[in-house]
Amino acid sequence: MRIIFRDRKATGRLDLESVETAIRAAMHQAGAAALTQLLQFEPPDADRLEVPCSCGHTARFKELRNKNFLSVVGTVKVRRPYYLCSHCSSGQCPVDCELGIVGLESSPGVRRMEAVVGAAIPFAPACEPMKVLAGLEVPAKAIERAAETIGAAIARRDKQEIDRAKQLVLPIVSKQTIPKMYVLMDGVQIPVVAAEAEGRTGRIEGQRARTRECKLGAVFTQTIVDNEGRPIRDSDSTTYVGAIETADEFGYRIYTEAWRRGWEWATTKIVIGDGAVWIWNLADRHFPGAVQIVDLYHARQHLWEMAALLYPHDAAAKKRWMIPMKDLLDHGWTELLVEWLREIAAEHAGTQPGLAEEIGKEADYFETNTHRMQYPEFRAKGFFVGSGVIEAGCKSIVGVRLKQSGMFWTVQGANAITALRCCQFNGRFEDYWDNARAA
Numbered sequence: 230m231r232i233i234f235r236d237r238k239a240t241g242r243l244d245l246e247s248v249e250t251a252i253r254a255a256m257h258q259a260g261a262a263a264l265t266q267l268l269q270f271e272p273p274d275a276d277r278l279e280v281p282c283s284c285g286h287t288a289r290f291k292e293l294r295n296k297n298f299l300s301v302v303g304t305v306k307v308r309r310p311y312y313l314c315s316h317c318s319s320g321q322c323p324v325d326c327e328l329g330i331v332g333l334e335s336s337p338g339v340r341r342m343e344a345v346v347g348a349a350i351p352f353a354p355a356c357e358p359m360k361v362l363a364g365l366e367v368p369a370k371a372i373e374r375a376a377e378t379i380g381a382a383i384a385r386r387d388k389q390e391i392d393r394a395k396q397l398v399l400p401i402v403s404k405q406t407i408p409k410m411y412v413l414m415d416g417v418q419i420p421v422v423a424a425e426a427e428g429r430t431g432r433i434e435g436q437r438a439r440t441r442e443c444k445l446g447a448v449f450t451q452t453i454v455d456n457e458g459r460p461i462r463d464s465d466s467t468t469y470v471g472a473i474e475t476a477d478e479f480g481y482r483i484y485t486e487a488w489r490r491g492w493e494w495a496t497t498k499i500v501i502g503d504g505a506v507w508i509w510n511l512a513d514r515h516f517p518g519a520v521q522i523v524d525l526y527h528a529r530q531h532l533w534e535m536a537a538l539l540y541p542h543d544a545a546a547k548k549r550w551m552i553p554m555k556d557l558l559d560h561g562w563t564e565l566l567v568e569w570l571r572e573i574a575a576e577h578a579g580t581q582p583g584l585a586e587e588i589g590k591e592a593d594y595f596e597t598n599t600h601r602m603q604y605p606e607f608r609a610k611g612f613f614v615g616s617g618v619i620e621a622g623c624k625s626i627v628g629v630r631l632k633q634s635g636m637f638w639t640v641q642g643a644n645a646i647t648a649l650r651c652c653q654f655n656g657r658f659e660d661y662w663d664n665a666r667a668a
């Protein structure tokens with residue numbers, strides 16, 4: 230500090246950035262000294278020499294012990310009473326519990342910062358914002374630990390709520406006016422460490438699985454349509470939930486979220502997904518009576534794939550074939566489309582049995598989903614027919630953070646970060662943090 234002022238006198242210039250950074254460092258130092266002072270505890274009074282031990286016996290005050298930990302103003306030292314249990318010989322410092330630093334090397338304030346940056350960007354590059362923004366030097370491992378620990382705690386809290394919902398102990402959601410509520414589901418592949426993929430067949434036949442599917446769900450509401458009758462999503466109404474888990478488990482997760490958002494009060498209930506069977510199984514089980522819609526763009530993609538099978542080397546023919554097919558789909562004439570596809574399959578049965586089989590499968594897909602492809606009717610009612618919201622979530626909640634090259638996750642780590650990111654996106658992190666600190 231003195232050097233800065235001396236330089237200013239000598240050169241007449243002020244390098245604002247070095248000055249402000251130096252002042253922050255000085256404030257940190259002063260703050261750390263003050264905090265350390267505040268954290269010098271006295272030996273306990275004569276009537277507080279014993280505390281209960283977790284083994285059921287009592288621990289006796291032994292001595293004052295020092296511990297260093299990182300606070301938001303830098304490293305500080307706490308000196309506090311240490312108690313030892315003669316029965317099980319485990320020791321404890323009740324003060325640590327109060328401060329929220331039991332077995333930890335950083336304060337709750339630092340861990341919150343670490344979780345925020347660790348949720349947003351990979352752990353190693355997260356050291357940089359911790360240094361530049363907070364003036365704290367922390368190793369990547371500490372950021373990883375804090376983000377995953379807090380994420381895991383959020384995941385545990387979510388699970389408790391889901392388990393209660395399984396027992397039909399649902400929170401009371403106050404009556405509200407919700408014209409339309411949507412539930413969307415999708416899956417996104419996350420690269421995992423070898424041990425997590427063992428025994429699972431890969432998506433490409435004969436290859437070891439390298440990924441696991443993270444199931445993601447979105448809930449949002451819609452009240453109005455625009456001048457042309459196109460639906461407009463209520464702003465800030467989207468929440469996401471997700472995890473690598475079985476469809477069964479995920480069913481309860483998305484059901485709990487929809488319930489929390491007021492599903493029972495929605496006048497019109499809509500489920501949108503691609504063709505995946507698990508999605509419609511869950512829709513039938515947890516959201517009976519909801520309108521089911523297959524994402525239009527996904528259905529079109531099925532047509533494009535067939536076009537590519539039929540005309541692998543003829544782009545023009547592919548496009549020509551698509552025009553009437555797309556028309557049938559968009560008009561909701563799915564029965565006709567299925568008939569047409571079956572005819573095409575029959576034509577090729579003799580010469581190209583493999584192709585015929587593929588087309589036959591596609592015909593089955595459109596037949597099974599006919600009632601979910603009544604697009605003109607859905608549009609007339611002002612419904613969304615696309616699953617853009619869930620695809621955006623797959624990218625922005627999961628993809629950008631968990632699918633970067635060179636990343637391999639454990640299921641536990643991926644689920645912790647997913648829980649943390651969903652919690653943040655849903656605007657529930659502050660709530661979570663306040664409750665966790667009060668507990």
Ligand SMILES: [Zn+2]
Nearest residue numbers: 282284314317
């Ligand atoms: Zn004990």
